[in-house]
Amino acid sequence: MALEYSFRCPLIYGLHARPATALAELVQQYASHVTLTNERTGTTADAASVLELVSAGVLHDDPCRLVILGADEAAAHKALARFIAEELPAQDLPLPEPQPRGAATAPRVLAGEEIACITGIAASAGIGIGRVVIVGGLALPEELRAEAPADAEVELMKLQAALNGVCAAMQAQLARSASQTEAAILRASLAIVKDTAFAGQLNELVSKGRRTAAQAVVEAVQSFAARIEATGSAYLRERVVDLQDIGAQLLERLGYRGAAAEEVMLTEPSVVCAAGLAPRQFLALDRRFLRGLVLAGAGTTSHAVILARSFGIPAVVGVQDALAQLAGQEVSVDANRGVVLHPVSPAVRRFYEREMERDRKRKRRDACGVDAPAMTRDRRRVEVSANIATDAEAASALANGAEGVGLFRTEMLLAERDTPPSEDEQFEVYRRAVEAMQGRTVIIRTFDIGGDKPLPYLSLPREENPFLGNRGLRLYAEHGELIDAQLRAIARASAFGPVWVMAPMVSAVEEARWFKARVAQAQGELSAAGVGFDPHMRVGIMVEVPSAALVIDLLSIVVDFFSIGTNDLCQYFLAVDRGNRQVAALHNVRDPAFLRLLKIAADDAHRCGKWIGVCGEMARDVRNTPLLIGLGLDELSLSAPEIPAVKAAVARLDSAECRKLLEQALACDSAASVDALLGKLPSTEVRLPLVSKELIVLDSDSRTKEEVIKELADLLYVAGRTDAPDQLEEALWAREAVYSTGLGYGFAIPHCKSDGVGADSLAMLRLARPVEWGSLDGKPVGFAILLAIRESDPSDTHMRVLAKLARKLMDEGFREALGSAGDAGVMLALLARELEINQDEV
Amino acid sequence: MKIVAVTACPTGIAHTYMAAEQLEKTGKALGHTIKVETQGAMGIEHQLSPEDIRTADVAIFAADIGVEARDRFRALRIVEVPVQLAIRDPKAVFAKLEQ
Numbered sequence: 054m055a056l057e058y059s060f061r062c063p064l065i066y067g068l069h070a071r072p073a074t075a076l077a078e079l080v081q082q083y084a085s086h087v088t089l090t091n092e093r094t095g096t097t098a099d100a101a102s103v104l105e106l107v108s109a110g111v112l113h114d115d116p117c118r119l120v121i122l123g124a125d126e127a128a129a130h131k132a133l134a135r136f137i138a139e140e141l142p143a144q145d146l147p148l149p150e151p152q153p154r155g156a157a158t159a160p161r162v163l164a165g166e167e168i169a170c171i172t173g174i175a176a177s178a179g180i181g182i183g184r185v186v187i188v189g190g191l192a193l194p195e196e197l198r199a200e201a202p203a204d205a206e207v208e209l210m211k212l213q214a215a216l217n218g219v220c221a222a223m224q225a226q227l228a229r230s231a232s233q234t235e236a237a238i239l240r241a242s243l244a245i246v247k248d249t250a251f252a253g254q255l256n257e258l259v260s261k262g263r264r265t266a267a268q269a270v271v272e273a274v275q276s277f278a279a280r281i282e283a284t285g286s287a288y289l290r291e292r293v294v295d296l297q298d299i300g301a302q303l304l305e306r307l308g309y310r311g312a313a314a315e316e317v318m319l320t321e322p323s324v325v326c327a328a329g330l331a332p333r334q335f336l337a338l339d340r341r342f343l344r345g346l347v348l349a350g351a352g353t354t355s356h357a358v359i360l361a362r363s364f365g366i367p368a369v370v371g372v373q374d375a376l377a378q379l380a381g382q383e384v385s386v387d388a389n390r391g392v393v394l395h396p397v398s399p400a401v402r403r404f405y406e407r408e409m410e411r412d413r414k415r416k417r418r419d420a421c422g423v424d425a426p427a428m429t430r431d432r433r434r435v436e437v438s439a440n441i442a443t444d445a446e447a448a449s450a451l452a453n454g455a456e457g458v459g460l461f462r463t464e465m466l467l468a469e470r471d472t473p474p475s476e477d478e479q480f481e482v483y484r485r486a487v488e489a490m491q492g493r494t495v496i497i498r499t500f501d502i503g504g505d506k507p508l509p510y511l512s513l514p515r516e517e518n519p520f521l522g523n524r525g526l527r528l529y530a531e532h533g534e535l536i537d538a539q540l541r542a543i544a545r546a547s548a549f550g551p552v553w554v555m556a557p558m559v560s561a562v563e564e565a566r567w568f569k570a571r572v573a574q575a576q577g578e579l580s581a582a583g584v585g586f587d588p589h590m591r592v593g594i595m596v597e598v599p600s601a602a603l604v605i606d607l608l609s610i611v612v613d614f615f616s617i618g619t620n621d622l623c624q625y626f627l628a629v630d631r632g633n634r635q636v637a638a639l640h641n642v643r644d645p646a647f648l649r650l651l652k653i654a655a656d657d658a659h660r661c662g663k664w665i666g667v668c669g670e671m672a673r674d675v676r677n678t679p680l681l682i683g684l685g686l687d688e689l690s691l692s693a694p695e696i697p698a699v700k701a702a703v704a705r706l707d708s709a710e711c712r713k714l715l716e717q718a719l720a721c722d723s724a725a726s727v728d729a730l731l732g733k734l735p736s737t738e739v740r741l742p743l744v745s746k747e748l749i750v751l752d753s754d755s756r757t758k759e760e761v762i763k764e765l766a767d768l769l770y771v772a773g774r775t776d777a778p779d780q781l782e783e784a785l786w787a788r789e790a791v792y793s794t795g796l797g798y799g800f801a802i803p804h805c806k807s808d809g810v811g812a813d814s815l816a817m818l819r820l821a822r823p824v825e826w827g828s829l830d831g832k833p834v835g836f837a838i839l840l841a842i843r844e845s846d847p848s849d850t851h852m853r854v855l856a857k858l859a860r861k862l863m864d865e866g867f868r869e870a871l872g873s874a875g876d877a878g879v880m881l882a883l884l885a886r887e888l889e890i891n892q893d894e895v
Numbered sequence: 896m897k898i899v900a901v902t903a904c905p906t907g908i909a910h911t912y913m914a915a916e917q918l919e920k921t922g923k924a925l926g927h928t929i930k931v932e933t934q935g936a937m938g939i940e941h942q943l944s945p946e947d948i949r950t951a952d953v954a955i956f957a958a959d960i961g962v963e964a965r966d967r968f969r970a971l972r973i974v975e976v977p978v979q980l981a982i983r984d985p986k987a988v989f990a991k992l993e994q
Contacts, residue, residue, distance in 0.1 A: 791905055797983060802909050829979050852937050859909040860916040863982075 056130040058119040063142040067284075068111035070103065070241040070292050072144035077103045077244065079136055085123025087133070092116040094284075102250035103241075104277050107292060110284025128515060138632035159392060161782065162759040166400050171372055173347070175391035176358045179367030180405050180412070181345030182386075182397055183322035185379045188334065202265045209259050211266040215306040216255075219299065220246050226336070236445075238332050238356050242295055251277065267307045274300035295356060298331030319343060324386050324393075326376040330357035340364060345386030347372050347393060369393055390779070407767075414771045423454035427700045429682060433708040436688035437700050438496075440668055444482050447489035450693040454700055457493040459616065459690020460668035461486060463500055463539070473510050476538040483546035494551040496616065496668075496690075497543050498595065499536060501525050501557035511535070520630070525558025526568060540575035547587035554590060555616055560598035565611045568592070595668075597621040602654040609661035616690070617654065619669030623647055641724040642671040648680065648727070649719055655684045666690060675702040676731060682706050683715030741812040743854060743890050747772050748816035749877040758826050758834075761818060762786065762803055765839040768816045774841075780809035781841060795828025800862050804840040804855065814841050815854065815890075817880065819871075836871060857888050896927045896992065899943050899971075900955040901962050903934040904978045911935035914957045914981035921985035934963055943967070953992055957981035 062068055068076075080087045080100045087100040091109045093116060098105035100119065111117060121129050159170040202208050223243045230236045245251060251273060258269035278293045317325070317334075319342035326347040327334075335346075335357045346361050346368040361368040367388035376384065376393065384395040385405050394401055427437040438459035439450035450458060466474045466482060487495050502508065503516075503524025511532060516522040529536040543554050556568045572592050579586050593614035596602050599622065605615065619642050624631055626647055629640040641647070658665035666688030671677050673691035675698055681689055682703065689699060718727045748768050755761045762785050763778075770778040784805035788794065795801045816839040823833035840855045861867045867887060874880040884890065900918050904910035915931040922929035932943045945967070948954070954968045956975045976988050 792979075794909070796909070796913060804909065829983050852935075855909055856912040856933075856935065856937070859912040863913055863916045863920065 055120055055122040056126050058121070058130060058134050058137070060117055060119075060137050062111050062113055062115045062117060064144060065113050067113055067115070068106060068109070070107055070244070070295070071237055072141055073103045073106035074241050074244040075140070075144060076136070077101055077106060079132060080129070083121075083123065083125050083129040083132070085121050085126045085129045087119060087121050087129065090118045090120070092118060099250060102248050103244040104248045105250045108277060108280040108284065110281075112284075131519070135632055138634075158390065159394065160387075160390065160404060160763075161786070162404050162757070162763055163394070163400060164759070166398060168394050168396060168398060168401060171376070171393040171395075173369040173372040173391050173393065175368075175388045176348075176370045177346070177361040177366060177368035177388055179345075179365060179388050180386065180409050181322075181324060181367045181388075182383065182402070182405060183324040183342070183344035184381055184383050185347075185376050186317060186319065186323045186325050187377065187380050188317050188325055188327040188330065200265050200268065202259070202263055202268075205260050205263070208264075208266045208269070209256065211307060212255055212259060212269065215266065215270075215303045216246060216252065218306045219302045222302075226333075235332075235336065235360060238360065242299060242332060245296060245299055267304055267309060270300050270303045270307070292356075294329045294331050294350075298333055301331075302333070324376075324384055326372075326379075329355065332356040332360060335360050340366070345369070345384075345388065347376055347386060349373060407764075411767045411771055415773075418771065418773055423697050423700060425454075425700075426456055427703045429703055429706050429708045429711075431707050431709060433682075435682060435686070435703055436666070437696055437703065438494075438666075438688055438690040439693045439696060440690050441486070441693070444486035444489065446693065447486045447495075450696075451490065451493075453693040453696040455490075455493070455693060455696055457688075457690075458486065458490060458495040459666055459688055461495055461497045463498060464502060467500060467502065467508055471509055473535055473538075476542045479539055479542035480545045483543055483552070484549050487546050487550035487552060490550065492550060494553060496553045496555060496593075497546075498555050498557055498616075499526075499529075499539055499543075502528060520624070526556045526564055527558060529556075529571070530567075536571065537575055540572055541579060544572070544576050544579055544586040544590065545584060547590040548585040552587065552590055553593060553614060555593040555595055555614070557595045557618070558598060559594040559608075560600045562604060562607045562611060565594055565608050568594070569611055593664075596654055596665075597625070599626045599650065602650050605654050605657035605663075606661055609658065609663050612663075614664040615654070615658050615666070616688075617651065617665065617667040617669065617686075619667060619671035622650075622669070623671075626650060642669075642677060643680070643718075643724045643727040643731075645719060645721045645723065645727060648684075648715070651684055652715070652719060655686055659685065664688070673699065675699060676728075678702040679706055679711045679714055679731060680718060680727075682708050683711035683713075683718075685712070741774065741814075743813055744815040744817075744881065744884055745772070746877045746881055748814060749880050750817070751819045751874070751877060751880065753818040753820050754822075755818065755820060756822065756824065758824055761801075761820070761824055761834075761837045762789075764818060765803065765816050765837060768818075768839075769810070769814050769841060772814075774812045774814050775809055776811065777809035781805070781807055784809065785839070785841075793827040793829065795826035795830075795834055796859075796862060797828055797830035797832065798862065798868055799823065799832060799835040800868070801826050801828065801834040801837045802840065802855070802858065802862075803837060804842075806842045808843070810841045810843045813843055815839065815884070816841075817884070819880075854888050854890060861887055896952045897950060898922055898927050898929040898953055898955060898992070899947050899951040899968075900929060900931045901934060901943070901958065902931060902978065902981065903956075903958040903960050903962055905960050910978045910982060914978045917982055917985040918955065918957065918988065921989060925986075925989055927989070934958075939963065955981075955988060955992070957988065 064072060077100065088097050089100045089106060089109060090097045091111050094110055096109045098109040100106060119133055223239055227236055227239045230239060254273045255269045258264045258272055259266060274296055278296055281293055316337055319339045321342060322344045323342050324345040324347060325338060325343060328349045330348065343366055346366055348370040349372060350370060358368055367386050369386055369388050369391055372393065379395060382395060383397045384393050385397050385401055386393050427435050436456045438457040439455035440460040441447060441450060441458055442462045442465045466479060483497060503519045503522060543552060546552055554572060559565050569592050576586055591613035593612045595618045596615050597618035601608065623640055623642050627639060627644060629636050631637050631640045655665055664687045667681060667686055668690040672689040673695045678699060691699060717730055721727045721730065753764060755764045763782055766778040766781040769775045775781050784807035785803045788805050794803045818837045820835050823835045826834040828834060870883055874883055902911045902914040911933050915933050918931055919929060930943060930947055931941060933940045948967055948971065951971060954971045954973045956962050956973055957978050959978050974991050981988050
């Protein structure tokens, strides 16, 4: 009787609303009663209640114990163990480090200006200029206290009506939501409204405590808020705003106006300032006019901040009284540096407009790579696609540069329902995904279910060892209607765009044959009914059972393509359960034996003229990219947010070098040796020539030394040669402090060695108007030539360039040639020749 | 005159070489024989040999930091000037040699 499961909380911000919601939803699928005990604090929570889970105050690394008691406790235990090991760690979107207070200062260029600089903490990057609009916070009315309830039954009904009303409104908003972040946050709020412990306390307060509905709401909210405040986690405490907002909404429905903050209508570029902002309030703001957000609360992980980041709205937090005195005035929110400046004088406007232009250029450059097809340095194509589980993710996949969907996991369609999804329902989902991908291929995997994932409408008997049991394709024969409905739905969707279908868990050739025949049967039925489908839809299989990897040639006679599921393939191959902490470390896709298996599969597939891709987690780790390129795989499919990084990794690699590297890896005797081999590859910076046309500006309108130095650093930033232009600027000023880099003759050579530099660079500004520099000869500067060197640069090639430049500048002829160069191309050629810079380094 | 010189500036990146360039050009223009050793970010370049030093009439140090291995020059008269003077007004540096 009663099973237990112990674990340490892997989440950096603790068990907060979103993962708690996912855990509670899983627990609710089982009849068993599950509790979670936080062994650090001794608190025990009903694991079916989101609010109780959050109130348990589970922080990062806290030891926790689940106790499961009930008829289906074994199944529940297995499911929970798997969830905690595999899904819980992935529940958090990584939040960028907030910059420490005290580092916030006004930009150097504006140092001389008569402006006020208010410091805060940068919470969501960007710059926004607009008029201050103050938004009121939440106020739970105090005057409710005196009322006495007429009738407990009536109050209970009012309460239920209010809960239903708020629930319905949130669900409507959720249905309208286009953003996954927004949806996740709304779902978390919805989970609080539906929370059994919350409802339980409300009911008790009314029926036993003789409170009015409104009083019960206020007390329940305060009670849970107090418990959450007591957990000592700044992140969890920020949930209190969400809870209070729900309280305010309930009170509104109970007839108490003014509990919730009034809706704010923005009519011009605005900066919204508030003590705190609930998600609902943020989402109600017209984003066409919302240029920035300033909050008094210092939390950088509140839902308002998360939403601001998700929508790209600059936000600065921790600003006392959030600009109360500045209502209606124009301010500049600099959420790159964590400051708010006012008034917006011409100099301030000029500075920020130049910065925003710089940021736009950089964004365009970053997006450039993302939309292009992935290609190695030696121009070998590799498809980089997305793994999705819902049709809604297709849009995000495209935005991240996905060239297709390499894996559409369909199990989501089966979850959280009492009856199987119909063919029509499924068809709608597949069709939406296909259409959203706008002509790019979508590879749909048929249901991958097994004894460890219970479904109420399918009798999947308990198994001793579900991973080696009746799962995936093996189940299809006995659940014919389910698979046939799915295959028909997929075939119908193939009429709307390119679709490939594949089966999971195939271990033998006759299984592949069976699947192919079943697909043909589904198509036959559609044909007979006059329903359209693509007769050329490709049929393939997942390679996740090791046996399949060794009979690729035989399978190639039957199927059209292969997709390697490295997660399960590696587990089966190395006999390691990733969820078992004792052995989890042995699961390593860079194990040479595993690499040999992959090579066999890849080589055989290509020898038989078949396409082979990879859709397991191995694809998303850029450490593995050189090996996957070396294997010659046709496609890498991974979660959408990681696609830009993988595409960038592909662009840096030479496929021939990767093939050589793979050969060496296959001869290694351990994963550690393979890692050492990978470590020797050139580090992350791209090999770029020292100078290029985009680093040369021949008509700069910078007016001061500060502007010149900033413009030079920004040139490198836009060109992708540094990610920290401010750091570069500071390094340049540090050098200036030693003594002026103005050499005389109208030339200055600001320079530095800094680890903010991604690639050694030479940049040049020819100034339209000479600028005071504090030069040796006291004369103003018409040319500024920057040399920025990587901190870790071992070679002195670039030092030689600067030495050469320094010497050349002593020659009048050279100075005149620079002055008369007509365009960036001419200037580049001149510099390359005179300074003997090798322009072939690409 | 036969002159040896050492240039050395704090960051060793640009001024060292500019000073060297100026001293070489101006020295030659004034009819002297001059060899310049640079002490910069790339270490010591065009290092003066013991022979160079032994046969020289005078040494110029255009340096804002200490010259490395300066005891090589203990037998020579040394004229020390700031790096900036060598860059801005090299003729003035040579004028000092006459004093």
